[in-house]
Amino acid sequence: MATVEVQALNKSYGAFHALHDISATINDGEFVVLVGPSGCGKSTLLRCLAGLEEISSGEIRIAGRVVTDLEPRERDIAMVFQSYALYPHMSVRENMAFNLILRKTPKDKIAVVVEEAAAILGIEALLDRKPRELSGGQRQRVAMGRAIVRHPQVFLFDEPLSNLDAKLRVQMRSEIRALHDRLGATSVYVTHDQVEAMTMADRIIVLDLGKIIQMGSPLELYERPVNRFVAEFIGSPSINILSGKIALGGRLVLPGRDGDYEIAAPEGAVPGDVEVGIRPEDFVAVETGGLTGTVRVVEHLGAETYVILDRDGSMIYWRVPGTTRVAVGETLRLTSDPSRLHLFRPSDGARL
Amino acid sequence: MLTLNGRELWIGYALVIGSALAIVAPFLWILMTSFKFPIAISTGALWFSPTGFNYADVLFGARSDFPRNVANSLVVGAVSTILVLVIGTLSAYSLARLRWARWVGRLFLGWTMLFNTVPVLTIVGPWYLFFQQLGLYNTLAGLIVAHIIINLPMTVWLMMTFFRDIPVELEEAARVDGCTPAQAFFKVILPLAVPGLIAAGILAFVFSWNEFAVALNLTSRMTATVPVGIAQFAQQYEIQNGQMAAASIISTIPALLLMFFGQRFVVQGLTMGAVK
Numbered sequence: 001m002a003t004v005e006v007q008a009l010n011k012s013y014g015a016f017h018a019l020h021d022i023s024a025t026i027n028d029g030e031f032v033v034l035v036g037p038s039g040c041g042k043s044t045l046l047r048c049l050a051g052l053e054e055i056s057s058g059e060i061r062i063a064g065r066v067v068t069d070l071e072p073r074e075r076d077i078a079m080v081f082q083s084y085a086l087y088p089h090m091s092v093r094e095n096m097a098f099n100l101i102l103r104k105t106p107k108d109k110i111a112v113v114v115e116e117a118a119a120i121l122g123i124e125a126l127l128d129r130k131p132r133e134l135s136g137g138q139r140q141r142v143a144m145g146r147a148i149v150r151h152p153q154v155f156l157f158d159e160p161l162s163n164l165d166a167k168l169r170v171q172m173r174s175e176i177r178a179l180h181d182r183l184g185a186t187s188v189y190v191t192h193d194q195v196e197a198m199t200m201a202d203r204i205i206v207l208d209l210g211k212i213i214q215m216g217s218p219l220e221l222y223e224r225p226v227n228r229f230v231a232e233f234i235g236s237p238s239i240n241i242l243s244g245k246i247a248l249g250g251r252l253v254l255p256g257r258d259g260d261y262e263i264a265a266p267e268g269a270v271p272g273d274v275e276v277g278i279r280p281e282d283f284v285a286v287e288t289g290g291l292t293g294t295v296r297v298v299e300h301l302g303a304e305t306y307v308i309l310d311r312d313g314s315m316i317y318w319r320v321p322g323t324t325r326v327a328v329g330e331t332l333r334l335t336s337d338p339s340r341l342h343l344f345r346p347s348d349g350a351r352l
Numbered sequence: 353m354l355t356l357n358g359r360e361l362w363i364g365y366a367l368v369i370g371s372a373l374a375i376v377a378p379f380l381w382i383l384m385t386s387f388k389f390p391i392a393i394s395t396g397a398l399w400f401s402p403t404g405f406n407y408a409d410v411l412f413g414a415r416s417d418f419p420r421n422v423a424n425s426l427v428v429g430a431v432s433t434i435l436v437l438v439i440g441t442l443s444a445y446s447l448a449r450l451r452w453a454r455w456v457g458r459l460f461l462g463w464t465m466l467f468n469t470v471p472v473l474t475i476v477g478p479w480y481l482f483f484q485q486l487g488l489y490n491t492l493a494g495l496i497v498a499h500i501i502i503n504l505p506m507t508v509w510l511m512m513t514f515f516r517d518i519p520v521e522l523e524e525a526a527r528v529d530g531c532t533p534a535q536a537f538f539k540v541i542l543p544l545a546v547p548g549l550i551a552a553g554i555l556a557f558v559f560s561w562n563e564f565a566v567a568l569n570l571t572s573r574m575t576a577t578v579p580v581g582i583a584q585f586a587q588q589y590e591i592q593n594g595q596m597a598a599a600s601i602i603s604t605i606p607a608l609l610l611m612f613f614g615q616r617f618v619v620q621g622l623t624m625g626a627v628k
Contacts, residue, residue, distance in 0.1 A: 050524075050528055051527075051528075052524050052527070052528070071527065071532075072524070072527045072528045073527060073528065073529070073530040073531060073532070077528060078528065079524075079525070079528045081521045081524070081525060082521075083519060083521050085519065085521035085522050085524065085525035086525075087522060087525075087526075087540055088522075088544060089543045089544055098526075098529050098530075099529040099530045102529065102530040102531060102535070103530060146525075146529070150529075
């Protein structure tokens with residue numbers, strides 16, 4: 001398989017600068033997820049890799065070969081589209097064989113390869129059907145099949161699961177990942193769903209406004225987000241952001257109407273205003289001290305429960321095991337281990 | 353759905369039958385006329401003994417030009433339809449998909465509007481002069497060119513709506529799958545546009561088949577098409593009503609057949625994109 005290297009890639013549409021100086025290396029056999037909110041440029045970046053968009057400047061290399069100015073067909077990539085983009089006038093078999101036919105592969109070999117891929121995906125029985133006779137999940141599998149029969153250098157996925165229902169999405173998520181491992185492929189996967197990103201990726205690239213904000217393993221991103229944006233984007237429910245102050249003497253103060261909450265600031269914190277990020281699972285209930293809040297909503301998910309507290313008008317999410325009993329209207333005191341806090345600069349959200 | 357009862361229902365039926373008759377009656381009248389001898393035609397008799405004389409005279413009569421008119425119409429219709437489809441499809445694809453500057457599309461739309469608002473007879477005069485200079489007057493080639501020009505705007509617009517309804521991803525998937533842009537067009541896009549081609553083809557052919565004003569001005573006896581031929585039955589000193597009716601009936605056959613088999617494509621084509 002292959003590495004994908006992107007160097008100083010820029011993409012503009014007229015005056016609109018869609019991608020700014022993107023540089024990244026995707027290793028051989030790695031599963032990299034591009035994630036970010038709508039319009040962050042993640043799909044554009046994927047389409048640049050595919051050759052469906054011309055880039056304005058920079059360089060793209062696949063397996064060491066410069067492909068910047070090559071047509072999509074010359075890049076040896078396969079792409080799974082959000083809409084699947086199956087050819088409606090061809091049977092499943094013809095859809096899957098299309099690339100091989102174009103490459104003038106012998107017929108008997110095509111038959112073998114297509115049958116193999118169909119067996120891997122469990123769609124042998126569907127080979128002679130037309131795409132319109134298939135369900136969403138089956139179409140998704142055919143689209144995958146069309147990609148894997150080719151044994152390409154790189155697989156590109158453009159939000160392939162967003163048209164499926166929730167249950168199927170979870171199932172296909174692990175299937176795609178398993179398929180990736182089985183084929184030893186290099187994959188680049190675009191999604192706006194951070195859960196998909198967290199569960200599937202070896203490495204996540206977070207994009208916002210056309211720039212790479214952070215690259216790292218899912219846990220790195222979760223535990224050490226480089227800024228407030230990444231902290232809020234990764235994790236569900238989202239991280240709690242509270243405004244506070246580092247006082248002289250290394251104390252972190254979170255002011256509140258019912259008394260300030262004071263804890264030791266993380267080491268090296270400089271006095272001044274800060275934003276404090278606390279993950280919903282990092283709170284512990286205490287008898288005295290801590291942040292006070294009134295329980296407004298209790299969401300039972302079974303295995304765990306989300307407790308939503310009102311603290312002076314701002315909402316705090318607290319994630320507890322499903323066995324914990326909390327009643328609406330109760331006033332609780334919460335505290336957190338100082339080492340689990342994330343501090344951000346209020347002006348630009350950068351991690352302190 | 354509106355449900356009618358009692359008197360309303362009868363009024364409804366009356367309206368439906370009335371409007372159907374308004375459409376069908378003239379046609380039935382001509383059909384009857386085509387089976388009458390001249391004497392029955394001039395008395396306007398409703399009851400008469402039918403005769404095939406008119407048809408025999410039109411189709412096999414020694415002085416009848418009608419078979420030649422049909423042949424001319426078939427050639428002009430077929431050739432102009434094929435060419436208009438080729439040119440129209442390629443231009444429509446280009447306008448629908450390639451990133452043309454906005455003014456190109458607007459210019460085209462403007463031209464189409466202008467072309468369709470100006471009466472054809474306004475253009476026929478200049479064409480007559482041009483074609484005479486070019487040596488295309490009184491040739492089938494000249495009439496074919498004229499019909500292509502007249503049919504092109506409609507064909508391009510119709511095909512554009514078809515191409516716009518084909519998702520761009522299909523083309524992108526084809527290009528990733530190994531197609532050159534031309535292969536993507538011929539192997540993926542064009543097969544999906546076949547209903548559009550049928551619709552546009554039928555409309556263009558039927559138009560060419562029925563077109564009278566241009567054909568009358570650009571042809572003479574040897575190159576006359578069917579509508580011109582039919583008009584020739586009404587001469588200064590003699591009006592051959594029976595033969596004219598028979599020729600008219602025969603002339604409706606190709607259009608009827610095409611519409612019968614292609615109707616669903618035409619309706620689909622004209623209403624495409626109206627409702628998602």
